[in-house]
Amino acid sequence: MRFMFKTDYEDDIRLFPHSGYVVTYGVLLALLLIAPHVLSSYLMSQLVFVCIYAIVGVALLILTGFTGQASLGHAAFLAIGAYTAAYLQKYNVPFPVYFLAAGLLTGIIGAMVGFPALRLTGIYLVIATISFALIVEEILARWESVTHGNEGMRVKTLSLLGVAVPRDSPTFYYLCLAVLVLTIVGTLNLLRSPTGRAFVAIRDSETAARSMGVNVALYKVKSFAISAAITGFAGVLFAHKLSFISPEMFTLQLSIEFIIVILIGGTFSLHGAVLGAIFIVMIDPFLTYLKDDMPGIIAGIAATFGAGTATAGNIQSSVAAFASLNGLKGAIYGIIIVLFVLFEPLGLYGRWLKIKLFFQLFPLYKRATFKRQKIYVKSERNR
Amino acid sequence: MSYFRAENLSLHFGGLKAVDAVSFAVEKGEILSIIGPNGAGKSSIFNLISRIYRPTSGRILFEDQDITEEPPYDIARLGIARTFQNIELFENATVLSNLLVGRHRHSTTQLWQELLFLPSVRANEKVHRRRVEQVIEFLDLEPYRDKLISGLPYGVRKVIELARALCSEPKLILLDEPSSGLNVEETDDMSFWIRDLKNELGVTVLMVEHDMSLVNRVSDRVIALNYGRVLAMGSPAEVQQHPDVVAAYLGA
Numbered sequence: 008m009r010f011m012f013k014t015d016y017e018d019d020i021r022l023f024p025h026s027g028y029v030v031t032y033g034v035l036l037a038l039l040l041i042a043p044h045v046l047s048s049y050l051m052s053q054l055v056f057v058c059i060y061a062i063v064g065v066a067l068l069i070l071t072g073f074t075g076q077a078s079l080g081h082a083a084f085l086a087i088g089a090y091t092a093a094y095l096q097k098y099n100v101p102f103p104v105y106f107l108a109a110g111l112l113t114g115i116i117g118a119m120v121g122f123p124a125l126r127l128t129g130i131y132l133v134i135a136t137i138s139f140a141l142i143v144e145e146i147l148a149r150w151e152s153v154t155h156g157n158e159g160m161r162v163k164t165l166s167l168l169g170v171a172v173p174r175d176s177p178t179f180y181y182l183c184l185a186v187l188v189l190t191i192v193g194t195l196n197l198l199r200s201p202t203g204r205a206f207v208a209i210r211d212s213e214t215a216a217r218s219m220g221v222n223v224a225l226y227k228v229k230s231f232a233i234s235a236a237i238t239g240f241a242g243v244l245f246a247h248k249l250s251f252i253s254p255e256m257f258t259l260q261l262s263i264e265f266i267i268v269i270l271i272g273g274t275f276s277l278h279g280a281v282l283g284a285i286f287i288v289m290i291d292p293f294l295t296y297l298k299d300d301m302p303g304i305i306a307g308i309a310a311t312f313g314a315g316t317a318t319a320g321n322i323q324s325s326v327a328a329f330a331s332l333n334g335l336k337g338a339i340y341g342i343i344i345v346l347f348v349l350f351e352p353l354g355l356y357g358r359w360l361k362i363k364l365f366f367q368l369f370p371l372y373k374r375a376t377f378k379r380q381k382i383y384v385k386s387e388r389n390r
Numbered sequence: 391m392s393y394f395r396a397e398n399l400s401l402h403f404g405g406l407k408a409v410d411a412v413s414f415a416v417e418k419g420e421i422l423s424i425i426g427p428n429g430a431g432k433s434s435i436f437n438l439i440s441r442i443y444r445p446t447s448g449r450i451l452f453e454d455q456d457i458t459e460e461p462p463y464d465i466a467r468l469g470i471a472r473t474f475q476n477i478e479l480f481e482n483a484t485v486l487s488n489l490l491v492g493r494h495r496h497s498t499t500q501l502w503q504e505l506l507f508l509p510s511v512r513a514n515e516k517v518h519r520r521r522v523e524q525v526i527e528f529l530d531l532e533p534y535r536d537k538l539i540s541g542l543p544y545g546v547r548k549v550i551e552l553a554r555a556l557c558s559e560p561k562l563i564l565l566d567e568p569s570s571g572l573n574v575e576e577t578d579d580m581s582f583w584i585r586d587l588k589n590e591l592g593v594t595v596l597m598v599e600h601d602m603s604l605v606n607r608v609s610d611r612v613i614a615l616n617y618g619r620v621l622a623m624g625s626p627a628e629v630q631q632h633p634d635v636v637a638a639y640l641g642a
Contacts, residue, residue, distance in 0.1 A: 016519040019486065020512065193505045200504035200511050201490075201497035204483075208491045211480035218440050218478075219558060220466030220495035229501065275482065 022195055039184060043177035051180060055248055056288045057281075058183035059241050064268040064280030065190050066237035071266075072274040073203065074230040075210030076124065079262045080136035083143035084235045086257035087113045088242020093160040093252060094153060102167050109243045110236045117235020121228035140262055147254040159253025162246045174248050183244050190237055191277055197233070206230055260337070267340060271347050273354025282355040294336060302327040353377065392451075393418040393594060394562055399448035401434050401618075408434045410618035411448070416562070421588055421595040423605045425629070426615035427638055432598040433475055434618075436564050439596075440465050440472050452562065467495045471560035473551040475567045475598075479539045485550055486535050489525065492557030493518040525556045528591075529583060545576045552583065556591070563587065565597040569604050577604055584608045602630070614638070 011018070011025060023029050043051055063081060070076050088109040095105035120139050127135050147154045154160065165172040165179065172178045197203045205226045208216035217223050246252050264287055272283025306323035314322070329335075351358055357377070365372045392415035401409040409431045416422050424432045437443045439450060441462035450458045452468060460468070471492075480488050496518070499511045526532060529549050539547060548571065555563055568584065569577040581604050587593045599605050605612060605626055612629040614621040622632035629635055 016516045016523075019519060020515055196507035196511075197501075197504055200499065200507065200515065201494055202501055202504050204487050204491050205494060207483050207487065208480050208494075211482055212478045214442060215474065215478035215480065216491070217442075217462045218466060218472050218474075219491050219554065220463050221491070222461075222463040233501075 020199060022192075022199075036188075040181075043180055048175060051177075052175060053288050053292070055174075055180050055183050055244075057284045058180070058187045059244050059248065060265070060268055060284035060288055061281045062183075062187050062190050062241040062244070063238050063265050064272060064284050065187075065194055065277055066234045066241070067265050067269050068274065068277060068280050069194060069197075069206070069237070070230050070234035072269060072279070073198065073210060074206040074227065076227060076230060077129070077133045078136045078234070079133050079259065079266065080120065080140040080143075081234075081238050081265045082257040082259070082261035083140040084113050084117060084238035085242040085245055085261070086143055086147060086252075086254070087116055088239030089162075089246035089252050089257075090147065090154055090160070090242075091239070092243040092246045093162050096163055102165055106240065106243050110239045113239025113242065114232045114236030117238075118228050118232040120235070121231030124231065125224050125227055137259065137262075140257075140259060144254050144257060147257070154254070157254060159251055162250050162252060164250075165247045174250055179247070183248075186240060186244060190240070194277060202226070202229065263340065267344060269354075270344060271354055273356035275353065276356050278356040278359075279354050282359075286355065290339070294339070298327075298330040301330055392416065393453065394596070395449075395451040396435070396439075397449045397451070399435065399438060399450065400446045401431070401438055401443055402446045407618045409438065409445075412615070412618065412620055413448075414613055414620065414623065416594060416596055418594055419588060419592060420610040421584065421597065421608050423597045423599050423609040423612045423626075424615060425599065425602070425605060425612060426621075430615040430638075431618040432615055433566055435615075436472060436566050436596075436598060439470065439564060466558055466560075469559075469561035470564065471555035471558045471562075472564035473548075473555050473566055473568065475570060477544070477547045477551055479547055479551060479554070481540045482538065484536050484538055485531065485542075486522065488539060488550060489522045489554050489557045490518055492525075492554040493521060495558050496521075521559070522557055525553050528556070528586070529553050544571050545573070548572060548576070548580075549583075552580075556587075556593075560593060562594045562596065565595060565599075567598055567600060569599060569601045577601060580604070581607045 009025065009027065013019065018024070023032070042054060046054065063085060066084075067078065067081055070078055091109040091112050092105050095108060100108070120136070124132055124135055148157050150156070164174070165182075167178075167182070170178075172182065198206075205216065205221045208219065208221055209223055209226055209230075213223050249256070268283035268287050269279055270283070271286050272279030272281065302323045305326050306319045309322050310316070310319045347354065353360070361377060364376065394416040395414075397413050399409055399412045400407065412431070412435065414422075424435065426432050434443065438445050441460065445458060448458070449456055452470065455468075457465065457468060480491065483491075497514065499508075499514055503511050526535065529552065531546075531549065531553055534542060534546060534550070539550070542550070548568065552565070552568065565584070568580050572580060584595060584597070585608055587595055595608075597605075597609070609626050611624065612626045613623050614629050614632065614635045616634075616638040621634040621638060622629045624632075
């Protein structure tokens with residue numbers, strides 16, 4: 008175990024508490040930088056989606072994880088970012104300009120959503136954000152002069168300073184990675200300054216935050232705006248990656264996927280957003296695999312245990328029928344959420360911390376280390 | 391003029407008069423305790439001062455300024471900090487970040503500066519950190535700096551709440567039952583700290599308390615309330631011998 012002796016107030020502020028972090032993250036960054044030269048184009052494409060989902064995950068963590076305001080409307084923010092990019096691109100606006108414009112516009116709309124949300128908490132806020140998402144979806148489908156309605160919009164190849172950046176080029180991946188890293192660093196900066204602490208204060212006790220001088224309404228709106236703006240940036244990248252956008256891509260299901268990202272990753276740390284993004288992006292290839300290979304494998308296992316050819320064939324076809332059921336993906340998402348909430352509320356990152364501590368303290372690890380007393384917020388009655 | 395004054399302060403919930411035309415004044419640098427049976431309206435007065443409730447009628451004045459209509463978050467900015475009867479800490483944050491929230495009213499940096507963590511933000515953070523460390527030293531909280539609140543015992547949390555209020559460098563501090571849930575030793579410590587608040591830091595203290603030994607030890611003056619009305623006001627000994635107060639407690 009490493010014991011840290013702090014000798015300066017700087018030690019409480021720095022991003023990397025000790026040199027070990029620099030090494031770990033340095034190695035990780037190096038691996039990510041050489042990835043395009045090693046991984047297949049399919050995996051690279053998945054990695055780009057991991058970056059985009061992780062950016063949205065970080066945005067959602069700011070709002071839900073740190074400020075405690077639930078949102079099921081982030082697909083709408085992503086859509087606004089994506090459509091802003093596609094629309095401005097038609098008028099030959101350069102990438103840096105429409106990238107920033109998308110973030111700004113989404114941020115402003117996020118703040119506007121934040122205002123009515125000031126009086127809502129918990130499940131009511133969730134309903135309000137769902138309604139917002141449905142409104143946006145409907146506007147995208149109907150406002151044909153701008154969005155081309157259900158026909159969707161084609162997004163031209165990204166052009167950065169006159170150089171074309173195709174959506175499956177390593178440069179596009181580096182761009183997404185850079186946006187992700189900048190988002191994470193910016194968020195970490197925010198969290199170690201007064202605004203981030205005000206967010207956490209609002210999450211844990213609004214009454215106490217208010218009595219300490221935090222303007223709760225202002226900071227909730229700020230949190231909504233920041234979260235929406237970051238999602239808007241992700242939307243631009245999302246549009247370019249897909250090269251075609253239409254309203255049915257930004258449904259409630261996508262918002263739920265974003266919630267899954269942070270629920271499964273862990274809501275208390277930015278690591279959770281990245282781990283959750285990896286999980287949600289990789290579940291698709293896993294399900295495809297399940298669909299294609301599982302029937303054969305299960306039939307093979309059945310055959311080795313003495314089932315007849317006919318029975319094995321039956322098993323194979325029924326497993327195949329099961330794997331291609333409609334809505335299987337949604338059901339699996341549901342089961343995963345339930346299992347995580349029940350058995351691993353701290354998410355994948357919490358699990359990782361436990362594993363790490365187990366080896367650090369071996370053989371003295373106690374399971375109770377991560378147990379917390381149930382928390383009752385007493386000020387609910389003051390609402 | 392008094393330092394802090396409540397004039398005809400009333401809070402009615404429908405027909406229930408939780409606080410009924412209460413007037414009192416706090417002088418600069420004194421420790422004033424409010425006592426009274428359960429439901430007498432003590433905590434309600436605190437919630438009126440920190441603007442969690444809006445008074446039905448009456449005025450609150452602090453340093454000759456009417457603060458009755460100030461928004462709740464500006465009360466802290468004026469230099470009034472408070473603690474809560476049932477601890478209201480930020481449970482899933484460390485002690486240090488709880489105390490740093492106490493510094494919120496002194497933060498001057500803008501959002502964009504914080505996103506980039508400019509040198510000015512860093513310098514401010516260090517100033518906040520140093521102030522917090524002074525409070526940590528004052529209240530002997532050194533062992534707990536990096537601990538999460540949710541893992542700490544009740545007695546320690548109570549002290550951390552006091553610490554968080556002190557971090558805002560208040561001129562007037564409202565303590566809502568500082569000794570509730572504390573054992574005898576912890577109550578002793580609390581009484582020393584409350585007196586140190588007054589003597590060393592020059593903070594004016596307004597306190598709601600049930601523990602009469604603590605009230606006797608620290609208070610300069612005492613107000614007794616019952617059914618939202620002031621029964622008696624004066625030195626601790628005077629108030630305790632006042633026939634109305636005795637009747638309120640013993641039901642004579």
